[in-house]
Amino acid sequence: MTLLQDPANKNRYKVNLVPAANGLNVRTQIPFYSPWRVFFFADNAADLAETMLLYNLNEPCKIENTEWIKPVNYVGIWWEMHLGISTWAMTERHGATTENMKAYIDFAANHGIDAVLAEGWNKGWENWGEKDAFSFTEAYPDFKLKELAEYADEKGVMIIGHHETGGDIELYERQLDSAFALYQSLGIHHVKTGYAGPTPDGEHKHGQFMVNHYNLVMQKAAEYEISLDVHEPVMFSGLCRTYPNLMTGEGVRGMEWNAWSEGNMPSHTCIIPFTRGMAGPIDYTPGIFDIDLSAHKEDREKWNSEDRGNTAVHATLANQLALMVVLYSPMQMAADLIENYEGHEAFSFIENMPATWDESIYLDAEIGEYIVVARRSGTTWYVAAITNEEKRDIAFIANFLNEGKTYIARMLYDSPESHYENNPEDYQILETEAQQLDGFNLKLAPGGGAIIVFEPD
Structure with a gap:
């Protein structure tokens, strides 16, 4: 669902149900209950940001045992690909290698960081945009998943798995059980999903087809005791209360835009808590210390057409640290390269930072x-x-x-x-x-x- 503004009266909005490929807005069985439509009003902006109304309109938790749901702060193999230092696909500059992952795990263990993410670990990235491109169970030869899971466990560090669908919903749903079962067998309880690609023909991100898909993945993940960080999601709607394994999501113009485009101005993050943030936790991926992106300038290769060669993070370092508290996410990434953190006195503020809060x-x-x-x-x-x-x-x-x-x-x-x-x-x-x-x-x-x-x- 979205809202359409009345062109004749800009203070008037109309509920807009996004149609499916067959032209139907909603397909259901009767009797049925329509969801809440919510407007937020407050005397000031601070009160607006504090409201828990959307959560409270959802049903209570449906997961009986929630002991496995654990908030985490994490680092990972991600920012280097957006900078063009390494690649998702298996090339001579492949980022998600066993050696690189072990370095991240060692860093996390030495600095009290809960978890490590690896994007680009699985086969198929070289086929980006093609049908049936990805395998969600087969690792590239230079990424030893089982060995790394055991290594991380010995170090007291959790691994965050990654499933980039490229928008191929049919493929992902076919592999969903086997993919989650693999992670569960290795003791991996957190997965970041991605939908950076077109939806199936005629379907839209906020239509019933995709809403049903996101809900299926959320519920299936709960069966396998897996918590989710959903990128390119449908707008959150408070379902984190009913399924707390839906821990966080993107759905916002995030940090990666600073790596390969004109970037996000400081006012952007002063708006997010009152728009996207009203709907639930936000994985914005803050915490960049190399603000002007000069530390590895010679190692970067342009890969995105929006990169004009003058990219930077439009913030001070103090702002980047503050964002890790301002933008709430119980899976919170310190997104910079670990070599930019090593030996940096400001990193002590991240080392001891909680992943979630008792009061705000x-x-x-x-x-x-x-x-x-x-x-x-x-x-x-x-x-x-x-x-x-x-x-x-x-x-x-x-x-x-x-x-x-x-x-x-x-x-x-x-x-x-x-x-x-x-x-x-x-x-x-x-x-x-x-x-x-x-x-x-x-x-x-x-x-x-x-x-x-x-x-x-």
Whole structure:
């Protein structure tokens, strides 16, 4: 379902059911219950972002045993392909090799990262766009899946599997049971799916055919104790409550656009929590430290026609860290190459970051301008702030802290010289004591951000 704006009255919208290839909007049996149509109203933007209305309109959890559903922070073999450093297909620059994967697993084990993703591990990428291109059970010869699953388990690291369908729904559904059964046999409980290709002839992403498919995959994944991160999804609708293995999804112009196009401006991420974010968790894949993408410039090869050779992440490093808190995802990727993290003092903020939260409070926000959010995990609070292309002073009082307790506040924020265009990687770190009614004033650079961790002393 989508909404159509009335051209004669821009404040009026009409429900638009996306038709199937046969022209029918909906095919069902009677009696049936139509889904909720939801509009959100709030006195201010911060209250709007906090609402759980959409979740609560869905049915309670239908999965009896949820012990296997575990939120994770992860790194992985992904960003290097978007940069053109390596390839998904098996070439001399193939990214998902056993050697590369072991390096990522070692890094994750050494830095307290929960999981590692590998895209391009399975046969078929060289046939992109063709019918029946992919196998979801056969690995390329240079990627030893069973060996890597055992190696990761020994290191206490989880593997995130990957299924890119290329939009070939029939092929994926044919292999779905065998593909999930393979991962289950190897102790792999997280899978990222992708639909970066055309849907079957006459069908549309938000039509009933594709909605039924996404729901089938979600339910089938639950049978095999697999949690999903769905890219190119149908719009989320709160089903995470009924099937909490539907952990997160994309459905947004994400980080990869910064690797091979004009990219996303800072205001973009100041809008997402009030649009796509209202529908559920977002796998935006933030956390880039090599902001100007210069660290591996000589290793890059152009692969996307939108790449004009001047790509960059339009944010400061402090903004990239803050996005990992602002944009909620219980499968949260630190997306940069691990060599850009190794030995970097700012990475300590990612090492200890929770993958999910016990409580969230939006302290202040204006849509498209700035966001300040506080999130709690156990007794530790994180505050993150981001701004658009304008520099900004953000003031807040830490009234969410426990009365009478002293906290150590560790902060990373933009320096006075920071700017997302010409000095994006400059930042400052400060540690101080804090109590409940202490005030904080954050000076955010254009495209900037800040993150503060409050831990009980």
